[in-house]
Amino acid sequence: MSFKPISDIGEFGLIDRIASITAPTLETTPGITEGIGDDCAVYEISRSMVQVTTTDLLVEHVHFDLLTTPLHHLGSKAISVNVSDICAMNAKPRYALVSIAIPSKTSVDLVETLYRGMSETSRIYGLAIAGGDTSLCPGAMVISVTVAGDIEKENITYRKGAEPGDMICVSGTLGGAAAGLRVLMREKSVMMEHIRHGETYDKDVMSNLSDYDDAIRQQLLPSARMDIIGFFEKENIVPTSMIDISDGLASDLAHICKRSGVGAQIEESRIPILSQTRHIADEFQEDAMNYALTGGEDYQLLFTLKPENFSAISSHPDISVIGKITPKDDGLLLRDIYGMTVDIQSLSGFDHFSG
Amino acid sequence: MSFKPISDIGEFGLIDRIASITAPTLETTPGITEGIGDDCAVYEISRSMVQVTTTDLLVEHVHFDLLTTPLHHLGSKAISVNVSDICAMNAKPRYALVSIAIPSKTSVDLVETLYRGMSETSRIYGLAIAGGDTSLCPGAMVISVTVAGDIEKENITYRKGAEPGDMICVSGTLGGAAAGLRVLMREKSVMMEHIRHGETYDKDVMSNLSDYDDAIRQQLLPSARMDIIGFFEKENIVPTSMIDISDGLASDLAHICKRSGVGAQIEESRIPILSQTRHIADEFQEDAMNYALTGGEDYQLLFTLKPENFSAISSHPDISVIGKITPKDDGLLLRDIYGMTVDIQSLSGFDHFSG
Numbered sequence: 034m035s036f037k038p039i040s041d042i043g044e045f046g047l048i049d050r051i052a053s054i055t056a057p058t059l060e061t062t063p064g065i066t067e068g069i070g071d072d073c074a075v076y077e078i079s080r081s082m083v084q085v086t087t088t089d090l091l092v093e094h095v096h097f098d099l100l101t102t103p104l105h106h107l108g109s110k111a112i113s114v115n116v117s118d119i120c121a122m123n124a125k126p127r128y129a130l131v132s133i134a135i136p137s138k139t140s141v142d143l144v145e146t147l148y149r150g151m152s153e154t155s156r157i158y159g160l161a162i163a164g165g166d167t168s169l170c171p172g173a174m175v176i177s178v179t180v181a182g183d184i185e186k187e188n189i190t191y192r193k194g195a196e197p198g199d200m201i202c203v204s205g206t207l208g209g210a211a212a213g214l215r216v217l218m219r220e221k222s223v224m225m226e227h228i229r230h231g232e233t234y235d236k237d238v239m240s241n242l243s244d245y246d247d248a249i250r251q252q253l254l255p256s257a258r259m260d261i262i263g264f265f266e267k268e269n270i271v272p273t274s275m276i277d278i279s280d281g282l283a284s285d286l287a288h289i290c291k292r293s294g295v296g297a298q299i300e301e302s303r304i305p306i307l308s309q310t311r312h313i314a315d316e317f318q319e320d321a322m323n324y325a326l327t328g329g330e331d332y333q334l335l336f337t338l339k340p341e342n343f344s345a346i347s348s349h350p351d352i353s354v355i356g357k358i359t360p361k362d363d364g365l366l367l368r369d370i371y372g373m374t375v376d377i378q379s380l381s382g383f384d385h386f387s388g
Numbered sequence: 389m390s391f392k393p394i395s396d397i398g399e400f401g402l403i404d405r406i407a408s409i410t411a412p413t414l415e416t417t418p419g420i421t422e423g424i425g426d427d428c429a430v431y432e433i434s435r436s437m438v439q440v441t442t443t444d445l446l447v448e449h450v451h452f453d454l455l456t457t458p459l460h461h462l463g464s465k466a467i468s469v470n471v472s473d474i475c476a477m478n479a480k481p482r483y484a485l486v487s488i489a490i491p492s493k494t495s496v497d498l499v500e501t502l503y504r505g506m507s508e509t510s511r512i513y514g515l516a517i518a519g520g521d522t523s524l525c526p527g528a529m530v531i532s533v534t535v536a537g538d539i540e541k542e543n544i545t546y547r548k549g550a551e552p553g554d555m556i557c558v559s560g561t562l563g564g565a566a567a568g569l570r571v572l573m574r575e576k577s578v579m580m581e582h583i584r585h586g587e588t589y590d591k592d593v594m595s596n597l598s599d600y601d602d603a604i605r606q607q608l609l610p611s612a613r614m615d616i617i618g619f620f621e622k623e624n625i626v627p628t629s630m631i632d633i634s635d636g637l638a639s640d641l642a643h644i645c646k647r648s649g650v651g652a653q654i655e656e657s658r659i660p661i662l663s664q665t666r667h668i669a670d671e672f673q674e675d676a677m678n679y680a681l682t683g684g685e686d687y688q689l690l691f692t693l694k695p696e697n698f699s700a701i702s703s704h705p706d707i708s709v710i711g712k713i714t715p716k717d718d719g720l721l722l723r724d725i726y727g728m729t730v731d732i733q734s735l736s737g738f739d740h741f742s743g
Contacts, residue, residue: 039499040492047499047522054503055486055510055517062482062516074518076483076536078433090487090523090532127417128431130534131410132445137395144394144402148409155410161417162410163429167402168445172527177445179485179534181431 070292071192072121072276073182083189086181087118093173100224101217104143106253107176108150114279115180116158116257117332121277122191123262124184128163129155132177134170147176158259188271190336195274195293199337199358202272204261204351206305207282208321211328212313213252216245247309255332261352268345272336281327283380285335287365296363299356299377302370326367327380425647426547427476427631428537438544441536442473448528455579456572459498461608462531463505469634470535471513471612472687476632477546478617479539483518484510487532489525502531513614543626545691550629550648554692554713557627559616560706561660562637563676566683567668568607571600602664610687616707623700627691636682638735640690642720648692651718654711657725681722682735 039047052069059068066083067075073085091097091111099107112129119126131151135144155162160180220242227233242249258277265271274293276285282304290297306321314321325331337358338346346352359366365378394402407424414423421438422430428440446452446466454462467484474481486506490499510517515535575597582588597604613632620626629648633640637659645652661676669676680686692713693701701707714721720733 037496038493039490039496042496044522047496050496050500051503051520051522054500055507058507058510058515058517060516061511061514062518065483065516065518068516068518069520074483074485076518078437078439082433084433084439086483086485086519086534086536088485088487088519088521088532088534090489090521090530092489092523092525092530094526095489095524128420128429128441130429130441130443132443132532134445134447134450134530135394138393141392141394141397141402141405145405145409148406152410152413155413156416159416160413161415161420161423162413163417163420163423163431164441164443165406165424166443166445167399167406168447169450170447170528170530171449173525175445175447175489175525175530177443177487177532179441179443181441181536 067191072118075122075189077186078183081186082183083186084181084183085119085122085124085189086179087115088177088179089115091176093175098221099174101221102253104146105150108147109154109254111176111178112151112154112158112160113255113257114332115178116160116259117255117277117279119180119182120257120259120262120334121275122182122184123188123265123272123275124182125259125262126158126160126180126182128161128181130164130179131162132166132168134168134175136171136174137169139174158257190272190275192274192276192289192292195289195295195337195358197295197358197360198340199273200340200343200354201286201297201299201335201337201356201358202346202352202354203278203282203305203333203335204258205331205333206307206310207278207331207333208306208310208324208328209248209251210255210330211324212310212321213245213248213250214330215317216242216249216313217252245309245313247307248313252330255330257332258334261334264349270338270342270345272338275334275336278331278333278335279329281329282335283326283377287378289335289337290365294361296359296361296365297356298359298363298366298368298374300368303353303355305353326377422546427473430477430544432541433538436541437538438541439536439538440474440477440479440544441534442470443532443534444470446531448530453576454529456576457608459501460505463502464509464609466531466533467506467509467513467515468610468612469687470533471515471614472610472632472634474535474537475612475614475617475689476630477537477539478543478620478626478630479537480614480617481513481515481535481537483516483536485519485534486517487521487523489523489530491526491529492524494529513612545627545630547629547631547644547647550644550650550692550713552650552713552715553695554628555695555698555709556641556652556654556690556692556711556713557701557707557709558633558637558660558688558690559613560686560688561662561665562633562686562688563661563665563679563683564603564606565610565685566679567665567676568600568603568605570668570672571597571604572607600664600668602662603668607685610685612687613689616689619704625693625697625700627693630689630691633686633688633690634684636684637690638681638732642733644690644692645720649716651714651716651720652711653714653718653721653723653729655723658708658710660708681732
């Protein structure tokens with residue numbers, strides 16, 4: 034019995050160990066075509082359809098802070114981040130199970146507000162909240178959401194499948210969620226400072242946040258890109274690989290490359306970043322490109338397409354081609370605006386367990 | 389905005405409010421035939437098959453105590469309690485998603501032991517652990533397990549469906565888990581007393597626990613009764629209603645009666661209780677019948693059958709007929725060994741939120 038703490042091996046080290054312990058269970062059930070290692074587990078429910086399932090655990094003080102997160106938004110985000118994983122398999126969400134653990138002194142109204150946020154957002158996605166569990170948790174609120182979706186077997190998209198020559202594409206803009214988080218954390222310290230000095234916190238200061246509205250919205254109210262999945266269906270496009278950007282562009286592109294056995298080169302000049310995100314980064318004397326590469330939580334789709342799909346997507350106002358898949362030995366490179374290439378293999382996303 | 393805490397309305401009050409907030413989402417997805425209100429959510433995956441899904445959140449200090457629970461057993465129990473819900477729908481488990489949140493200083497070995505317990509038990513049930521999530525949680529360990537199973541549409545069994553004249557049956561014995569918990573809690577206080585006085589805790593004292601082994605096993609290592617589901621299949625029996633006993637016989641029978649719109653009368657003399665459970669209750673100057681009625685966590689199956697199934701089950705060594713379903717107005721009665729009837733409607737199971 035050694036006493037190596039989880040923090041020594043990090044989240045991905047832990048997941049690798051769990052995957053090897055649970056691997057023998059996969060032999061018991063025919064029809065599980067993908068286990069740990071993609072955005073969703075994949076299970077054949079009929080000859081032509083597969084079910085995809087994902088689950089996320091959100092812990093207060095780790096994933097969210099009730100001081101800066103309205104509960105209605107939190108409920109909405111808890112649903113959206115799971116639906117985003119369903120979209121990453123090119124599938125449509127069908128139903129969710131939602132569990133919460135809360136301190137017994139939590140107000141009934143707060144819990145109702147949380148579920149109203151979940152319920153309203155679920156209706157937008159066509160997702161039924163079909164069950165769940167409730168429990169006491171003395172120290173913190175914990176939310177666990179599981180979402181099941183489905184897709185025709187021939188149209189499912191994995192992280193694996195990208196091939197050299199494929200275009201690398203991304204939906205929406207990147208780095209906004211990280212920028213929004215910076216602003217909210219600064220706002221929180223102002224609030225805490227007021228409290229420490231016994232002053233009442235003036236809610237009017239919130240009006241000054243209008244310059245940051247897009248970034249804050251991307252942090253608090255991300256949308257799953259079901260519209261992009263609908264666009265693929267309409268245009269008869271099946272991406273060769275796909276993932277949703279939850280850890281940051283560098284880390285999530287690395288997941289695609291690792292699972293597909295390929296390399297990638299992306300162009301700094303083509304990475305879509307809102308000017309508001311750049312302004313916020315400037316204010317904090319940070320680099321907006323870093324927010325995009327390692328900030329995470331943007332919940333945009335990162336996918337690869339055969340070059341022949343270019344004309345179909347070129348007119349889409351919210352899809353950017355940011356680079357191309359290369360042979361594995363070429364590594365994972367970012368070409369900056371001066372034409373220099375940097376290795377971004379080692380830029381990983383945020384790891385709650387490390388440090 | 390009122391400030392009524394959850395503890396004022398209790399767990400079932402909270403579930404009712406959540407169900408009414410999330411009800412509109414059920415309209416978005418055709419094929420959800422059962423939402424909150426049974427052991428599992430039910431979703432039609434093909435013309436002849438339905439999928440049943442359940443989820444359970446286990447919180448340290450609320451549902452388990454690491455001082456008295458070996459992690460291997462905890463992993464096993466986390467799987468079994470969910471598979472038990474699948475059995476309660478007369479279905480077979482197929483795959484699970486498992487999430488854990490743990491303090492970052494948790495030892496890698498402990499987490500591996502937990503997952504080995506889950507993995508070994510899952511293999512026994514033919515259940516694949518197909519995915520999940522890992523997260524940091526500073527104060528306590530939280531485990532969230534979701535299990536999906538399936539069953540032919542014509543054989544699914546709900547809580548609703550019991551009719552006057554049906555036999556009320558139960559598998560195995562009741563009250564053992566509650567008795568085991570009493571013994572473990574006493575053991576824990578002995579341990580804490582030793583620690584308080586700076587003495588080393590002598591592990592040999594555990595050998596004295598052999599008189600309590602069945603009860604402790606029922607508390608720490610409950611089994612989902614898949615054998616009973618297999619027996620039903622072999623005998624072509626479809627119960628008219630079923631639930632697993634997680635809250636206690638009184639509360640779980642009340643769930644069947646409420647959902648089926650019926651009453652029930654059970655016979656004290658027919659409720660199966662191990663003599664070890666009675667000895668433990670005597671030691672604690674408590675009533676073993678109370679353990680069975682309100683203790684919970686036995687994870688036995690409580691089900692109702694048409695009288696014509698009597699001959700098929702009468703030879704089964706581990707099924708007891710404990711009473712019969714009556715018209716709704718007759719209420720929920722226990723006839724004691726002297727022939728007196730007591731109303732057990734108001735005897736509810738344990739509620740973490742109340743008090």
